Amino acid sequence: MLQIRNLTKRFGGFHAVNNVSFDVSKGEILGLIGPNGSGKSTTFNMIAGLLPPTSGTIHFEGKPIHGQKAHAICHRGIGRTFQIPRPFNTISLVENVSLAAWFGQNGRQSRESCLRQACETLELVGLPTHPAETTNGMGAAGLKKLELARALASNPKLLLADESLNGLDESEMDQAADMLKRIREERGVTIIWVEHIMGVLMRVVDRVVVLNQGEKIYDGQPLLAQTDPKVVQVYLNDDLEEVDA
Ligand SMILES: Nc1ncnc2c1ncn2[C@@H]1O[C@H](COP(=O)(O)OP(=O)(O)O)[C@@H](O)[C@H]1O
Numbered sequence: 001m002l003q004i005r006n007l008t009k010r011f012g013g014f015h016a017v018n019n020v021s022f023d024v025s026k027g028e029i030l031g032l033i034g035p036n037g038s039g040k041s042t043t044f045n046m047i048a049g050l051l052p053p054t055s056g057t058i059h060f061e062g063k064p065i066h067g068q069k070a071h072a073i074c075h076r077g078i079g080r081t082f083q084i085p086r087p088f089n090t091i092s093l094v095e096n097v098s099l100a101a102w103f104g105q106n107g108r109q110s111r112e113s114c115l116r117q118a119c120e121t122l123e124l125v126g127l128p129t130h131p132a133e134t135t136n137g138m139g140a141a142g143l144k145k146l147e148l149a150r151a152l153a154s155n156p157k158l159l160l161a162d163e164s165l166n167g168l169d170e171s172e173m174d175q176a177a178d179m180l181k182r183i184r185e186e187r188g189v190t191i192i193w194v195e196h197i198m199g200v201l202m203r204v205v206d207r208v209v210v211l212n213q214g215e216k217i218y219d220g221q222p223l224l225a226q227t228d229p230k231v232v233q234v235y236l237n238d239d240l241e242e243v244d245a
């Protein structure tokens with residue numbers, strides 16, 4: 001479904017993503033992990049068209065998409081969530097998600113159809129559909145769910161989920177992981193799931209790609225990643241830095 005080859009992003013002389021290649025198969029949940037600053041969001045931004053790659057190629061369903069604009073890539077069937085949610089705070093939750101449904105399907109759906117899809121999607125992620133509900137008073141978990149609902153409402157074939165667990169407690173993390181699994185099962189959506197901690201992600205993903213300092217250091221089974229010397233080294237260093245801090 002997705003083929004990434006020699007993907008590179010330089011900011012000035014700094015390589016945020018360096019010569020990264022990997023594939024994603026239809027129906028797969030791929031975990032893209034790595035410490036903070038390892039290039040995960042930059043990789044997403046290139047796939048989703050927010051940033052053009054410095055070099056390298058991205059093919060989606062056999063066709064090149066590298067360098068295309070974000071709105072065009074969305075319309076081809078790639079939805080993404082942002083690490084920092086920025087919903088419309090002055091309109092309702094259902095309107096937020098309706099807008100995504102309308103835009104994602106290129107304005108071809110009626111208002112009623114978008115509202116219906118928004119309600120279905122809000123229910124799927126476990127948020128209220130009442131028109132009086134806004135983001136007012138919503139915590140991190142709610143905002144992450146809304147972000148997911150907005151991405152899903154655009155009806156993607158491939159969902160890029162960026163740090164969906166950040167700011168959640170243990171049980172909320174478990175729920176979020178189950179939700180991503182359900183999204184794949186119920187909607188047949190292929191998922192790339194970015195997270196800097198391995199934790200709960202490891203029990204849901206089919207495969208993991210690990211980045212460190214912009215380079216791919218592992219691509220394979222989640223279980224084996226946890227004993228891979230390079231991965232262990234990176235995560236050990238990361239943990240030690242956190243302990244120092
Ligand atoms: N627009 C930008 N300009 C300059 N440096 C950037 C920009 N975006 C990201 N970076 C740098 O690229 C590196 C990778 O960032 P990012 O992809 O956000 O990492 P991750 O999502 O894995 O935490 C970091 O060192 C970050 O500071």
Ligand SMILES: [Mg+2]
Binds near residue numbers: 040041042083163
């Ligand atoms: Mg990030």
